[in-house]
Amino acid sequence: DEKGEVLARVIVGGGMGRTPTLGSVIQEALPWQHLPTYLDAVLRVYNRYGRRDNAYKARIKILVKAIGAEAFARQVDEEWTLERDGIATVTQAELDRASAAFTDPDAPERPATDAGFDAKRASDPAFARWVSRCVRGHKRPGYRAVTLSLKPTGVAPGDISCEQMDALADLADRYSFGELRVSHEQNVVLADVALADLYELWLGARAHGLATPNIGLLTDIICCPGGDFCSLANAKSIPIAQAIQEAFENLDYLYDVGDLELNISGCMNSCGHHHVGHIGILGVDKTGSEWYQVSIGGSQGNQTSLGDVIGPSFAAEEVPDVVTKLVDTYVEHRTPEERFIDTVRRIGMAPFKARVYGESTKKAEVTHG
Numbered sequence: 051d052e053k054g055e056v057l058a059r060v061i062v063g064g065g066m067g068r069t070p071t072l073g074s075v076i077q078e079a080l081p082w083q084h085l086p087t088y089l090d091a092v093l094r095v096y097n098r099y100g101r102r103d104n105a106y107k108a109r110i111k112i113l114v115k116a117i118g119a120e121a122f123a124r125q126v127d128e129e130w131t132l133e134r135d136g137i138a139t140v141t142q143a144e145l146d147r148a149s150a151a152f153t154d155p156d157a158p159e160r161p162a163t164d165a166g167f168d169a170k171r172a173s174d175p176a177f178a179r180w181v182s183r184c185v186r187g188h189k190r191p192g193y194r195a196v197t198l199s200l201k202p203t204g205v206a207p208g209d210i211s212c213e214q215m216d217a218l219a220d221l222a223d224r225y226s227f228g229e230l231r232v233s234h235e236q237n238v239v240l241a242d243v244a245l246a247d248l249y250e251l252w253l254g255a256r257a258h259g260l261a262t263p264n265i266g267l268l269t270d271i272i273c274c275p276g277g278d279f280c281s282l283a284n285a286k287s288i289p290i291a292q293a294i295q296e297a298f299e300n301l302d303y304l305y306d307v308g309d310l311e312l313n314i315s316g317c318m319n320s321c322g323h324h325h326v327g328h329i330g331i332l333g334v335d336k337t338g339s340e341w342y343q344v345s346i347g348g349s350q351g352n353q354t355s356l357g358d359v360i361g362p363s364f365a366a367e368e369v370p371d372v373v374t375k376l377v378d379t380y381v382e383h384r385t386p387e388e389r390f391i392d393t394v395r396r397i398g399m400a401p402f403k404a405r406v407y408g409e410s411t412k413k414a415e416v417t418h419g
């Protein structure tokens with residue numbers, strides 16, 4: 051807040067799965083000291099009134115939906131009065147003790163700019179391209195955060211070989227204080243790389259197939275294991291991701307299309323986060339065959355939204371063409387500053403649907419149901 055105090059906004063009842071729901075804010079400004087007792091009150095309310103009798107409904111989101119977010123918040127506040135300021139309230143000493151386990155790396159101070167980096171970026175277009183997609187700013191001058199893509203075409207999204215893991219560990223040791231993080235987008239982040247080391251890091255990553263410059267682009271697909279590996283699947287996911295990547299191999303076109311998140315799940319459990327993909331693809335089982343339902347308009351982040359299904363589902367071989375038509379529609383309608391998701395929000399579903407189904411809409415409805 052304006053006094054510099056750390057406050058928490060508490061959101062409950064969000065989730066994906068078969069009942070996708072956006073969370074509801076029940077606390078706008080909770081002082082950090084009270085987080086454990088307040089969250090305990092949330093769990094106690096759920097434990098008392100939630101559907102613990104039914105495996106499919108045993109979720110906070112189901113209870114919040116049933117009684118409403120306001121009623122849920124009231125119940126939590128009542129419960130919280132019993133334990134507020136109690137023994138689980140976090141003291142400054144406890145915060146300091148826990149914080150000691152999360153120290154920043156002992157990074158030497160560096161100049162904010164690096165002439166060698168600037169020169170390489172100016173003279174090597176492939177390096178410049180990688181920097182534009184895979185390198186982000188850093189709070190510390192002279193450092194950057196780097197995302198190494200695990201999404202080259204021809205490899206299951208997020209897969210990495212043991213040789214690549216060894217190479218990655220070496221790169222992390224050499225360039226990022228021995229630390230790397232796996233992102234839920236199924237890539238790897240080196241969080242503290244010196245600006246002056248970026249070119250060497252890029253060369254090393256590229257030698258091991260870890261420098262595909264497609265972070266945030268259409269081929270940076272989040273994809274669950276699907277029917278190739280998961281016994282819960284309705285349909286395969288990985289071959290769909292690979293077919294889409296092959297259809298969009300042209301990097302110049304991908305860069306022109308710009309930021310676009312495409313997520314694929316092999317069943318309603320939504321491990322591939324299809325509900326919040328700008329384009330979401332869900333594997334469905336119809337009379338023993340694999341079909342794919344497509345949605346658009348989902349988004350993670352500060353402007354979270356759930357996608358809407360565009361219509362009847364598709365056979366596997368139709369999916370790349372459907373994605374192409376969705377992208378073509380965006381390219382035709384976009385304004386210069388709009389991303390795919392912005393255009394969907396502005397013009398709505400109809401133009402995308404018309405392009406995908408066209409005259410065959412009725413036929414598709416009859417065929418696929």
Ligand code: SF4
Nearest residue numbers: 274280283316317321
């Ligand atoms: S979404 Fe379904 S198919 Fe994919 S990993 Fe999760 S449970 Fe398995």
